[in-house]
Amino acid sequence: MDAQLIAFTGVAASMVAMPGADFTVVVRNALVSRRAGVACALGIAAGLLIHTALAVAGVAAVLVAVPALFRAMQLLGGAYVLYLGVRTLWSLRGPRTVVAEGTGAGAGTGAGTRALRQGFVTNALNPKASLTFLGLLPQFVPEGGAVLPRTLMMALIVVVLALLWFPAVALLVDRLGRWLRRPRTARAVQTVTGTVLAVLGAALLLGPWRAA
Structure with missing residues (x-):
């Protein structure tokens, strides 16, 4: 592995581990069950795969060329994340015992499917991820080098990092589950x-409204 690829791995690891909507959604689902937390983490990795594929293909450049499209995706992503937050807060209106129900490793597959979908949608509807990769990947392609193989390798590194980090977060939350x-x-x-x-x-x- 060359120096540029090592540097990219460090930068990408920092980006993946940065607390944000992805991290918060994983924690939220891991409190439901280990299966839900890991499923959500896998959904986020799948969303990252979409973003990195777009960046590699250059399609993400359309988001820069067409501001209205970027704003539309930002609104969709923001609305979905806001919906998850409001629904989480709304669930606190119930009795105290409700938040502890349905937890543990044995939760049903329905929760896992919902968590997988939540993780994927939360990440996939974030256009900033595509723009970040679009701006980041070219910085680590050696001048005169083969662009496609290099960017594919870096995209794979990002997805692998996500597959390591987010399930680890879910398992840690589950490990602390009795207290949490x-x-x-x-x-x-x-x-x-x-x-x-x-x-x-x-x-x-x-x-989008500030940028308008």
């Missing part, structure tokens, strides 16, 4: 994750 799922602690965590998701979603929704 205590009614009082679970409600506090849900309040924090719901608030973070709502704020991130609102920020994404307000972005």
Whole structure:
């Protein structure tokens, strides 16, 4: 592995590990069950695969050339993240015992499917990810080198990092599950994750209006 690829791996790892909507959604689902947390993590990795494929193909450049398309995707992504945050906060209106129900490794496949979809949609509807990769990947392609193989390798590195990081987060949350799922602690965590998701979603929704 050459120096540029090592540097890219470090930068990409920092980007993947940066707390944001993806991280928060994984934590939220991992509190439901280990299966849901890991499924959500896999959904995020699948969303990243879409973004890196777009960047490699150059299609993401359309988002730069057509601002209206970028704003539309930003609004969709923001609305979805805001919806997840509001729904999380709304669920706290129930009895204290509700937040602890349905947890553990044995939760049904339905929760896993929903979590997989949530992870994928949360990541896939974030156009900033495509723009980030579009601007990042070319910086680590040696001058005169083969562009396609190089960018494909870097895209694969990003997806592998996501497959390592987000399931690890889900498993860590599940490992701490007995403490995190205590009614009082679970409600506090849900309040924090719901608030973070709502704020991130609102920020994404307000972005296009500020730019207008």
